[in-house]
Amino acid sequence: MPYRHDLAGTRYVFPDLKTLLARATPFRSGDALAGVAAASASERVAAQMALADLPLQTLLEEVVIPYEDDDVTRLILDRHDIAAFAPIAHLTVGGFRDFLLAEATPEILTALRLGLTPEMVVAVSKIMRLQDLIAVAAKCRVTTAFRNTIGLPGRLSVRLQPNHPVDDPHGVAASTLDGLLLGAGDAVIGVNPATDSVAATTTLLHLLDAVRDRYAIPTQTCVLAHVTTTLRCMAAGAPVDLVFQSIGGSEAANRSFGITLSLLHEAHEAALALRRGTVGQNVMYFETGQGSALSAEAHHGVDQQTIEARAYAVARVFSPLLVNTVVGFIGPEYLYDGKQIIRAGMEDHFCGKLLGLPMGVDICYTNHAEADQDDMDTLLTLLGVAGVTYIIGVPGADDVMLSYQSTSFHDALFLRGMLGLRPAPEFEIWLERMGIAAGTAERIPAKLAPALVGLA
């Protein structure tokens, strides 16, 4: 069904919902690459005005990818909770924005979650400024647990990412110890393997589990291998806390990752069966990022932010411990510069939180993007105020395996310090017990002796 809006004497027509959503999106290079971006600033605002007038109900009736063609669309509509949606069923997208800013409380937002679809949350985000995205996300409460509790108010967790160019166990252990000494690791100690093989993944799983065990750290570990690799590691008895997988917002995008929904279900069941969690059983870890569907030519003409939010509907089926958008990793053809990366990071965090996910952000950029440390500081600070669940920590912000810049352990300390945020409670107690809280000594505390984890 076509949508139209008159603005300053010009009539703008949008042939269908996905076009309306795309034209209403703040500019980014990926939408231009896909040929779906607004042709002018005025067309963009006209689309935003038309979108604001759209009843939320319409977003349940018209889909961006046909139901019969796409299992993500089916998942979104089949699992939509009409009763949860009822309190806002009468609103337009614009009215929903006003409701979120003025009336919504943490309790209301929690009750609303399953009544919201990705299309509803992206639609409202497209007519929001950054401060709106911050104000509403900060009201969302999402708590998950495995060996510690993540997402409590006033807390900021950190994924310790001790990557090494060739998966050298000593190198991974050294970066892990560096991060622990700087208070990182409560979200997960998670390595991206340079080699996605059962053997290499198994070696890293045993290493991380040994570090966690020797220092008695109340946290979880993960090797971010492909889900098929992790399934084979679990079958062989390797110590798997969390199953990782990159996911996308269309069936075709997931196919490009080599996964299906049933494969994710299989992995979820296998990880639950291991019963390794002590304070909770959230066993999945997902990563997403705007642009991945387009890069796999699996976007169906839908704008990259909308496809991204649809990936969150996939994620929430599996009650993940952690989800993060790797916002600046994909490159300038999707998010060209710091401004676009910052906007996308704030959108993704908002959409994920509103849908009920434990949303972290890999605040990052690559060396072929027009971005630098100042842009990352801006996004870091905005996300801290918005209540981001966790961020990434790599030594000195430099990932020596994946060749990109993320946030550092220092960045996390900066954010915790400036905003008065604390680590996950179980982990905070551990930091104090190990004598790490000060974290400025040159000497490594005896309780964290490197020899305990094979560094000698």
Add this chain to the structure above:
Amino acid sequence: MSVPVLWRDLRRFTPARVALGRVGNGLPTDAQLAFQAAHAAARDAVQAVLDIPALQADLRQVGLAASVVHSACPDRRTFLLRPDLGRRLRDTAGLPLAPGCLAILLCDGLSAAAVQRHAPPLLGHLAGRLERMGPIAIAVQGRVALGDEVGDAVGAEAILVLIGERPGLTAPDSLGAYLTWQPKRGCTDAERNCVSNIRPDGLPTAAAADKLLWLIMRMRALRLSGVGLKDEQPAISQAGLDQGRSIPAVGP
């Protein structure tokens, strides 16, 4: 070696920026400026231009010849903003037919220096040990999937693309190697195997050649590449297959 007792002792185990020290919650000045210098070098590497005559001369040194093809990108800015054009051949002129072979494409990708420095020695290690080694082409402003069109045009059973990876702060000249069975336009990244981080301080070219030969042997035996072809070779498995963050085409 002695047991590490000081924080800075951790540095000997990893090239990562560990034990940087702290001023408040920030970085000490020397660490801060060292980071900025590395970023500047990486930014400059992205803009560097492949010296094709020099590359061809280096290949001749190891007894190999290479033709030159172009992607549909006229310049660097277009390359950065239009990956679709970086995956398309401008034309197939100069590509010989070589059915059933393993064709090889060298692409500047995001680091011309990587291909310039590491592709000739890597191919030197492969030459003579690789059965049915096909023609070699050099492409400028090219991405991994450009190999699909090249392989298809040549009639190859598989393509090996050697391409400059996205420059990192420690490695502005890291080479990636992508294997694709039955290359044709539309292959997804899940259908490829990758050996990454090929450089002297990462995966040296001799070890990378061993790894690739093993993968090529398995690929030919299974008649497939990608997630169905797991890297299960013993002993030398410590390096670079499939970067764990598997967002497609994030690399070059």
